[in-house]
Amino acid sequence: METLFFAIITLVAIVSAILVISCKNPINSALALVMTFFCLATYYVMLDAPFMAAIQVMVYAGAIMVLIVFTIMLLNIRVDATKKHSHKILLGSIIGFFTLINTVYILMKSHAAAPTGPFTGDMIKQIGHTELIGQEMFTKFLLPFEITSILLLVAIVGAVILAKKKL
């Protein structure tokens, strides 16, 4: 049952990913990408990471994709009239294929060690994923977490400055 579900989700994810790169209209690509994000969120749930699935949906599918779609609409970009691909798809596919082989080979070759950490599926279910993540984030990763705020601030300022008509 779970395997079948996994297969379906995988199929949807890959198909929509292919759609992202093959649609003529960027809007369609964007919608396909949202689909992919949802699939990934589903994976996260299957991997006992509901919190990650939630922010995947909220941040990616919600915020970022909305931003992208807004931009597309704002710029009123037409469908590629002449040619949507800059280079030969074949060549790109070959490179992509080799990338795939490389990555898969790495995965096959590397034998992940037995579970080492303390967080088992039961434990997560018992305590709650969000709480665990929160504990990690505000203890062990406190400093990087705070630094991300600075990163976001810089990004905001940068975006504002860049998008201004006249500097």
Next chain:
Amino acid sequence: MSNLLSLTTFLPILGVLMLLFIPKDSKSVLRSVTFVVTVVTFIASLPVLIGFQNNADFQFVENVPWIAAGPFAMRYNIGIDGISLWLVILTTFIMPIAVLSTWTAVEEKVKEYMICLLLLETGMLGAFISLDLFLFYIFWEVMLIPMYFIIGIWGGKNKIYAAIKFFVYTMAGSVLMLVALIFLYFKGTAAGMTDFSLLHFYDLRLDPATQTWLFLAFAFSFAIKVPMFPLHTWLPDAHTEAPTAGSVILAAILLKMGTYGYVRFAMPLFPDAAHRFTPLIATLAVIGIIYAALVAMVQEDVKKLVAYSSVAHLGFVMLGLFAFNEQGITGGMLQMLNHGVSTGALFLIVGFIYERRHTRLITDFGGLSKQMPIFATIFMIVTLSSIGLPGTNGFVGEFMVLLGAFESEIRWYTVIATSGVILSAVYMLWMFQRVMFGELDNPKNQKLLDLNAREIGIMLPLIALIFIMGVYPNPFIEKMQPAINKLIAQTKTSSVTAQLPVDQVLPAGHPVVAPAPEQNPAAEQQNVPAEEATPAVINPHDAK
């Protein structure tokens, strides 16, 4: 004060820090601060001069660990002896003059300009006092960059070309030197040395083949800086395009880096090779003297003429150094100082008229004596000093160089070089005549103002030095004498010791027929009492 030298060297850096906090629009403040800093540096260098003992040792030595890399340590190892002493003093002495000289000429980017000048001063002082090869290399490169900017930003019409030419020429040389340094490092490690100290390298006995290569690398690098024929073409361009202060510093101090490099590094480190290449160097020096004089004669631009005269003067220096005797090297050293003073002064003079007329073409002038009598007098004195008239500094150096070279093996080169004194008179006086004498017929020249107080103030110390060094050079000679004697001893003993394995180094096919006759004339040539240096070599001639 034990770290007087460091203080002198890094005072300009302190000045740079001060300048950073001064707004770039308050130009006069920037200039004054820079001037004060350079003057203070000069004053700080005086105790070094006074406290200097007349012996051959390095003095005011500071030696602290700096960078430890593997088995080797780069150390902050500085100190001066009689050879570098005067060059340090010359540097600190010239800098206030250089700053004053562009007081009004540089109006743009004053802050950056002054910072460049001060950085340059630190670089130059550092290079003169470094006793650690690595440290020397660092300072050597530090000098290069501010000068590049000074020419490239505040230069004349063709400044970019000149700046890049200067940079690339010098860089090509430095890179070779760096390679040689790294090679030396491996040689040193093999010999069990633990640092880059020059003094330790002096004791390192290299085999002749290695010496040859290393000497060539060092010599090439320094020859560019000197500059020696045929590597001199960057000089006229750089001089012509640089602002006055740049030209002055370039002529007075930067060129001395090359000759100083020979005295401090190339000759004592590789004495055997230095002796072997003496004919080559002497040939190039002599060609430089005659060639530069001939070319200077037909120049249309005053500054270029002076630049070419520099090449000729430095040819004399090289000739003196490679005489390998007391008079020659002393003369070479004196000539370095003299050239710093008188060619520096010449560039200042060219700067004065350029500031007034914005041209340097000889044909644009004529009859200025009438309009600018003070200028004419000063110009005349400096010209005569450059020609090497007795009573001025130029003569003492030139005479000693020629005398020393004549006593040594390069006698015949000297004969040709001596004819340079005729040519120098020709081109300098001809230029002087065309600029200063004749009818004052150009209306633009008829409104020229004579030198103002600042300009006279700049020139007076130089004029004073011209006469002091010409009439009473002994204090200068006395201080450098022990160091020069030590240098001569270094070049001699090593060459005799190094001669022993000459036969082994010869190419395999070389028939080793009679080693004895090969050694003896060679030992004789260097005028070494063979018994003293190597008791093993029995020289029948000396035994008599």
Next chain:
Amino acid sequence: MFDNVWLIPLFPLLGFLINGLLGKKIKNETVIGGIGAFAVLCSFAVSCMTILKLLSLPGEERLANVKVFTWMTCGNFNADIAFLIDPLSCVMIMIVTGVGFLIHIYSIGYMHGEEGFYRFFAYLNLFMFSMLLLVLGNNLLLMFVGWEGVGLCSYLLIGYYFHKKSAGDAGKKAFVMNRVGDFGFLLGAFTLYWFMGHNFNVWTIQFTELGKNAHLLPTGGVVTVITLCFFLGATGKSAQIPLYTWLPDAMEGPTPVSALIHAATMVTAGVYMIGRMNFLFIRSPETLMVIAVIGACTALFAATIGTAQNDIKRVLAYSTVSQLGYMFLAMGSGAFAAGIFHLMTHAFFKACLFLGSGAVIHSMHHALHHVHSHDDAQDMRNMGGLKSKMPLTFLTFLLATIAIAGIPGFSGFFSKDEILWQAFANPHHGQLNYLLWGMGAVAAGLTAFYMFRLVFMTFFGECRITPKAKDHLHESPMVIVIPLIVLAGLSVVGGYIGIPKLLGDLFGGIPNYFEHYLEPVFRLSEEYMAEHAAHGVAHHSVALEWGLMGTSVVIALIGIGIAFALYVVNTSIPAKFTATFPALHRAVYNKWYIDELYDYVFVNPCKALGRFLWKGFDVVVVDGVVNGVAKVVMSFGGIIRYMQSGFVYDYSWSMAFGVVVILGYYLFK
């Protein structure tokens, strides 16, 4: 004993400093001139004291080295600021300060109202200082300092009217030609120092030491090289063939300068130098022969040019060259004392002649200036009949002319005759002696001719300037005339201190005081020469000596006679002569085109070579290589840069490609 000898050069130096630094502020000509002249007077006084002290010593002790301070020491090389007092240097300082003082006085009058009056006196004092250093210096280097110093002052004073291009050119020419000589001097000094030191371990440049050790030197060989080098120096300074051409041009300077520097003192430095180093020159018979031949040739050659010049000062200039030739003839004949003697008498009469010509020019200039004429005040063709206008000048000029012409009883006769006799009788040059004597005698005749030509053209006949201007001609002020009278007096009587033995015997054994006085300096050399005479000491009869003396006098008289015939009796002959032999006249008038030859052979090729080396070698070859390397690098970069298309996807492609390949390589290797 001679402790205060350093004062002699010091006074003029002080004068130079005062006038040079403050002269512009002083403005008062009398004060400036007074300072200048007084400084020289002080030197003269000290010189007199010195020579008196010297004379009070016995002959062998007349030698002192007075050290002031050590100039430079380096290893075995040592040069002091030190002065040498001996009869030779004493006679020189007497001439220099004495004649110099008179000329200073004269200059006060002559330079009156000139722009840069202070400058003139400053230079003049500087010259006195350098000249005194030259003659007093006890070593080669100090002599060289003076040697170059006088060259500098000569340059400055010739170029005194610097706004005139010709003056600047002449000054430069003088300096450069002197430099050619200096080149020889330096090489000679180097070789001598090295040779003595290297072979005999005598590392010295001091004259006394060198003299003491001269016996170590071989005859000929290296010594010939050394002496020839020194002689090259002398030809530069003393305007001998081949370096004489600067001296006539040097007449661009003010006339007192010509009198002081280019007649009386500086140009004789070469003669003095040979005298000072006699111990060296006698050891090279070849050099002596070269000197004698060059001296005789110069004497004759310059005299021929002198006959055709119209500029009064140029005639005198060629005359100076010619007379210097005599001195070198004497030196080359080993008659050092005779050479120095002629040096002295020549200083008197030539200074007098120059100053007299200056007075004439001064007067002419004023007269022409009054009528706004642009005629050349120095051209003898504009003069004539000045006898009545300027009687005192005429008289002194005439006396000096008689002296230079070698009329018996006047100073020039004694010295010139001595030289000619020595040239004939010396034991060195064999058959060449007759030729040398002949050249000398002919030159003496020419000298008499052109000097009297000058006198006749200037002072006799009709005045050739406009009558209006003529009225403005008048005798010069006393400050100018008094030096003339003193010098004329010296030209007349100056010779009596050196009466040749022949005449001395005739008048009851009057000794040749001058030769006797110089004996300590030259005795060793004379003894050496007597020993090593190449052709054996010839014994000539008294009658022969009388005969030669008579011949030279007769030749001189013939010269005067011709001049009288051509320029007083029948003044049309010279023009006819010129018309008959135009080429010859043109050649002589243009100084045998020697200047043009030098331009063609040395100056222009040098400039062309310089231009070629600059534009051809520097710019094309060296910079060509440098820029060529830059171009190669740039063009290579130009090819490579097409890889940088600027399109982001190109970069991403290469990146992806790189990642795949590198990763693949590491994974599957």
Next chain:
Amino acid sequence: MENLNSYLTVSAILFSIGTIGVLTRKNAIVIFMCIELMLNAVNLTFIALSRYLGNLDGQVFVFFVMTVAAAEAAVGLALMIAFYNNKESIDVEDVNMLKW
């Protein structure tokens, strides 16, 4: 729970697809989206491994990646707007000033 390798393989496939997109598309926004796709593929790997190893560090990393992606989206899109304002296009073919 599904096999770790399946997740990783899916992630690799998604990553490769993203790569192909980046390489072949010329619309800057689509390229941008492809980059997001690649980032997500990596995120999946992180979370899968984190779960497998029982260590939450990977998940925190994903959190940071998302932050970076958000910042990137903000700045990147602003850049595109700025670019579009200048060139009236967001085709990467029109951007070739990045040379010499």
